[in-house]
Amino acid sequence: MSETPSAETPINPNETATANGPATEASGLDPVQAQLAEVQERYVRLYADFENFKKRAARERDEVRRSTTESVLGRLLPVLDTFEMAMQAAAQPNTNLESLKAGVSMIQGQLRNTVADYGVEEIDAMGKPFDPALHEALSQQETTEVAEGLVISQNRKGYRMKDRLLRPAAVVVARKPGSTTTNTSSES
Numbered sequence: 001m002s003e004t005p006s007a008e009t010p011i012n013p014n015e016t017a018t019a020n021g022p023a024t025e026a027s028g029l030d031p032v033q034a035q036l037a038e039v040q041e042r043y044v045r046l047y048a049d050f051e052n053f054k055k056r057a058a059r060e061r062d063e064v065r066r067s068t069t070e071s072v073l074g075r076l077l078p079v080l081d082t083f084e085m086a087m088q089a090a091a092q093p094n095t096n097l098e099s100l101k102a103g104v105s106m107i108q109g110q111l112r113n114t115v116a117d118y119g120v121e122e123i124d125a126m127g128k129p130f131d132p133a134l135h136e137a138l139s140q141q142e143t144t145e146v147a148e149g150l151v152i153s154q155n156r157k158g159y160r161m162k163d164r165l166l167r168p169a170a171v172v173v174a175r176k177p178g179s180t181t182t183n184t185s186s187e188s
Helices: 029-090 097-117
Strands: 120-123 135-142 151-156 158-161 164-167 169-175
Touching (some): 029 097, 097 120
Antiparallel strands (some): 151 169, 158 164
16 A cells, blocks of 8 residues: 555655655655764764874973973983083093092982972992891891891992883892791692
8 A cells, every 4th residue: 555645644745755755854864874974974073083183292291391301301411411521521631630639520410400399319328227128138137237138238229210210229238147038838
């Protein structure tokens, strides 16, 4: 049975009937397809915007990294210049050891000040209780001179920058004479 407009069904003048019934606008397919096309277009634009954002963020991150590196290296170049002057002074025939020591000491101070400007601090381990968060125990040494668990020797300085550990201090820790290291694993 074919459908024909009855007196009860209003006819929209913008619609045209087809052999199978009213036009697709009447069935609601055109608005859905239009809405789908609009959503797809928004998706494509949003996806392109997101891809552009990722590329821009990566470029900005690289630029910040490059800028930071240039800043740090720019601050270290005067220290390198001072080292070169010290090497030239060492090559002079009448340079004595004391003047070289004084020059190297000045360079060390210059380098310490430069890294301190970036928030780098030395970790003072000598005489302090061993802290695995700040210290790397190289060994233990039996002694009665200091309490057990204190750092008695520092082989390499440790450094931190604000809350972050850059390098732990390499230390030797005191142990009571005759005591053995505690083994947490069970022995069978």
